[in-house]
Amino acid sequence: MKLPFIRSSVIALAIALPCVAADDIPPPDKTAGVDLQSPEVIAKGMEILNTTCGGYCHGTGGGGLKAPRLRNRDDLSPDSLHATISFGRKRGGKVMPPWKGTLSEQEIWTVIAAIVALRTAEPIAGGGAQSSNH
Amino acid sequence: MSGVLDRRLLVAATLGAIASTAIAAGVPEIENAAPGDWPSYHRTYDAHRYSPLTGITKSNVKRLSVAWVHQAGEITQGLQVTPLVVDGVIYYTASYNRVFAVDGRTGEEIWHYFPKIKDGVDKLPVGPYSRGVTVANGRVYIGTIDGRAIALDMKTGKPVWETQLVDTLKCGCMFTSPPLAVKDKVIFGSTQGGIPARGGGIFGLSQSTGEKVWYFDPVLEGEEHWGMNDFGESSAKYAGVGAWHVGSYDPKLDMIYYGTSNPSPWFDWAAPTDGPDGHLRKTGIGARPGDNLYSSSVLALRPDTGELVWYHQEHPHDDWDYDSTLGEFVLIDRGDRKLMVHQAKSGFVYVYDRTNGKIENVWTINKHVTFVKSINPKTGELIGRNPPSISKDAMFCPSMLGGRSWNAGSYNPDMGVWFNSRQEICEIAKVRPERPSLDPLPGWYAGADLQWVHPPGDTAHGAIDAWDPLTGKKLWSVHDKYPRISGILSTKGGLVFSSDMKGYVYAYDGRSGTELWRFNTGSGSRGGIISYMAGGEQYILVPSGIGSAAQAITASIYPEVADFPAGASLFAFKVPR
Numbered sequence: 001m002k003l004p005f006i007r008s009s010v011i012a013l014a015i016a017l018p019c020v021a022a023d024d025i026p027p028p029d030k031t032a033g034v035d036l037q038s039p040e041v042i043a044k045g046m047e048i049l050n051t052t053c054g055g056y057c058h059g060t061g062g063g064g065l066k067a068p069r070l071r072n073r074d075d076l077s078p079d080s081l082h083a084t085i086s087f088g089r090k091r092g093g094k095v096m097p098p099w100k101g102t103l104s105e106q107e108i109w110t111v112i113a114a115i116v117a118l119r120t121a122e123p124i125a126g127g128g129a130q131s132s133n134h
Numbered sequence: 135m136s137g138v139l140d141r142r143l144l145v146a147a148t149l150g151a152i153a154s155t156a157i158a159a160g161v162p163e164i165e166n167a168a169p170g171d172w173p174s175y176h177r178t179y180d181a182h183r184y185s186p187l188t189g190i191t192k193s194n195v196k197r198l199s200v201a202w203v204h205q206a207g208e209i210t211q212g213l214q215v216t217p218l219v220v221d222g223v224i225y226y227t228a229s230y231n232r233v234f235a236v237d238g239r240t241g242e243e244i245w246h247y248f249p250k251i252k253d254g255v256d257k258l259p260v261g262p263y264s265r266g267v268t269v270a271n272g273r274v275y276i277g278t279i280d281g282r283a284i285a286l287d288m289k290t291g292k293p294v295w296e297t298q299l300v301d302t303l304k305c306g307c308m309f310t311s312p313p314l315a316v317k318d319k320v321i322f323g324s325t326q327g328g329i330p331a332r333g334g335g336i337f338g339l340s341q342s343t344g345e346k347v348w349y350f351d352p353v354l355e356g357e358e359h360w361g362m363n364d365f366g367e368s369s370a371k372y373a374g375v376g377a378w379h380v381g382s383y384d385p386k387l388d389m390i391y392y393g394t395s396n397p398s399p400w401f402d403w404a405a406p407t408d409g410p411d412g413h414l415r416k417t418g419i420g421a422r423p424g425d426n427l428y429s430s431s432v433l434a435l436r437p438d439t440g441e442l443v444w445y446h447q448e449h450p451h452d453d454w455d456y457d458s459t460l461g462e463f464v465l466i467d468r469g470d471r472k473l474m475v476h477q478a479k480s481g482f483v484y485v486y487d488r489t490n491g492k493i494e495n496v497w498t499i500n501k502h503v504t505f506v507k508s509i510n511p512k513t514g515e516l517i518g519r520n521p522p523s524i525s526k527d528a529m530f531c532p533s534m535l536g537g538r539s540w541n542a543g544s545y546n547p548d549m550g551v552w553f554n555s556r557q558e559i560c561e562i563a564k565v566r567p568e569r570p571s572l573d574p575l576p577g578w579y580a581g582a583d584l585q586w587v588h589p590p591g592d593t594a595h596g597a598i599d600a601w602d603p604l605t606g607k608k609l610w611s612v613h614d615k616y617p618r619i620s621g622i623l624s625t626k627g628g629l630v631f632s633s634d635m636k637g638y639v640y641a642y643d644g645r646s647g648t649e650l651w652r653f654n655t656g657s658g659s660r661g662g663i664i665s666y667m668a669g670g671e672q673y674i675l676v677p678s679g680i681g682s683a684a685q686a687i688t689a690s691i692y693p694e695v696a697d698f699p700a701g702a703s704l705f706a707f708k709v710p711r
Contacts, residue, residue: 051568051571059583059584060566060582060584061583064690065584065585065586065690066683066686066687066689067686068696090210092209092699092700093209093210093212093679093680093681093700093701093702094211094686094696094700095210095211095256097256097258097259098257099257101254102254102257
């Protein structure tokens with residue numbers, strides 16, 4: 001089968017990250033035009049996640065580091081992710097800064113696409129404190 | 135690598151400085167600190183962090199009880215302060231640079247000052263914590279998380295002047311530690327280290343006007359030691375070197391001692407190679423070939439001008455996030471020898487001749503050390519470097535949390551013993567060779583896949599130890615499952631105080647480490663314990679309120695730490711009459 005112009009990294013990511021259940025994934029008209037199931041969008045979302053504080057706090061590939069693991073989580077809905085990423089979160093003494101205004105709406109939904117895709121990613125070893133009250 | 139200016143210039147400058155010190159006005163609260171005061175971050179310029187009070191003793195400490203509690207009202211990142219006390223009034227900061235003056239006898243607030251922090255700063259990865267203020271000549275000075283230096287009236291808390299020192303939203307740099315008041319200057323050291331932007335450094339301001347008198351840029355001054363990166367750019371562009379913690383001051387030598395942070399990016403994907411004249415080669419591959427001066431260095435500067443007198447780079451081309459700014463500079467005189475004991479983040483302790491930077495000894499507090507095979511105790515040379523790489527998951531100990539964190543130890547000059555915290559945690563890192571980016575904003579650029587892990591053949595743990603600071607001989611040790619991340623206090627009464635991550639504050643017998651008393655404050659401690667007098671009685675003051683990256687990193691090994699309760703309260707204890 002002849003593939004259209006798609007970067008090899010995107011292909012690799014699409015193979016590594018099987019399609020997630022579509023039950024709670026909003027359509028593009030609810031996500032600033034971003035298709036949360038597009039392999040290209042998911043790859044771009046991983047790039048933003050890894051190179052922003054997400055990479056140091058939540059670990060490369062969302063494996064968890066100083067901040068909770070994002071990988072293999074089935075309790076993070078796109079809407080709750082949007083609220084948390086946009087407005088930040090405080091839990092006791094811990095703080096996640098708000099990204100609204102720093103990331104555009106499209107970029108926020110692009111990152112969400114990556115986190116949702118990580119639901120079924122291969123588990124990885126390592127850090128990631130999972131607070132019982134995340 | 136070390137350096138000393140032309141020795142003739144050094145001698146002339148020193149003699150001149152001694153003469154000028156005799157004339158210049160100083161900071162009487164610090165230079166002639168009353169026994170019942172705690173007027174500076176480490177109490178005195180020599181950073182002993184030791185109280186000469188004897189009212190609380192090994193005999194009566196078991197009766198130590200809560201006298202009062204002051205709540206800071208803002209628990210984000212806990213309470214990381216070492217409070218100050220002058221004439222029975224406590225001056226301390228909480229997160230978001232909230233400053234309080236509190237009556238030391240009753241805990242009643244005298245005044246507070248809550249600066250309006252600029253929008254957008256909350257998006258940055260550093261802050262919003264504050265380690266304290268400094269007091270001098272009727273003023274309270276603070277560096278803020280949005281890059282300002284502010285002076286307040288000590289009696290009223292009203293602002294006197296304000297100076298914008300760094301563009302925080304552009305560089306990601308700010309002030310998280312108190313400045314140091316010296317003569318008529320107040321010295322501020324900014325954050326950086328890991329954020330790939332310039333702008334950090336050391337600033338000397340006028341106490342009376344806030345005018346910036348001098349600025350030491352640790353990268354500009356050493357720019358020739360930063361090579362081109364693999365993207366064809368000067369690596370100095372992303373250098374990100376700051377000096378974020380408090381220094382020390384020797385009034386007789388007229389030198390301030392400051393440490394600088396690690397460089398950026400955190401990890402390099404190419405190991406350094408030896409070059410000419412004892413420096414590392416600055417032509418080559420990688421993120422930042424060369425020594426990367428003056429990152430991870432100890433600097434001796436003139437407080438009036440910021441002139442560099444001598445330096446020693448403890449971690450040339452740092453590969454592990456080991457900066458030299460987090461440890462205090464403990465000044466110790468032994469006979470004719472004017473020494474300085476410095477805890478580096480690597481866990482190694484450097485003993486310097488503080489007149490000229492000559493190394494007298496280097497020893498480590500840690501059981502697990504794999505980032506190097508050893509360090510030459512006479513030259514400080516790193517032997518057998520073990521850097522992370524792109525080709526494998528390399529493990530190194532100690533982790534980027536350090537062999538010890540920035541919470542200071544305490545030196546008891548009567549005993550000649552240094553009480554210090556320690557942590558044994560290792561790290562796995564696999565470097566990603568990426569071009570640093572400041573987009574969308576200046577944040578931590580890790581540049582590696584990281585994990586924190588137990589040491590090989592051991593479990594991660596913490597401790598407090600008693601040491602001979604010059605030889606590294608250990609006298610006693612108290613083990614803890616978790617790192618101890620509070621500042622330690624020792625007293626003339628023979629006691630040592632330390633708090634743990636769960637919320638307990640302990641008093642130990644300084645001679646043996648035997649526990650004599652404990653109290654549960656309800657939240658772990660990240661700040662520094664102090665002692666002071668008010669109303670004729672001795673108090674022990676304990677900041678309670680866990681926070682910081684240390685908690686988060688420990689939680690990745692011991693998940694229960696993530697749920698340790700937060701807080702931000704000052705607990706004052708005394709022995710009831």
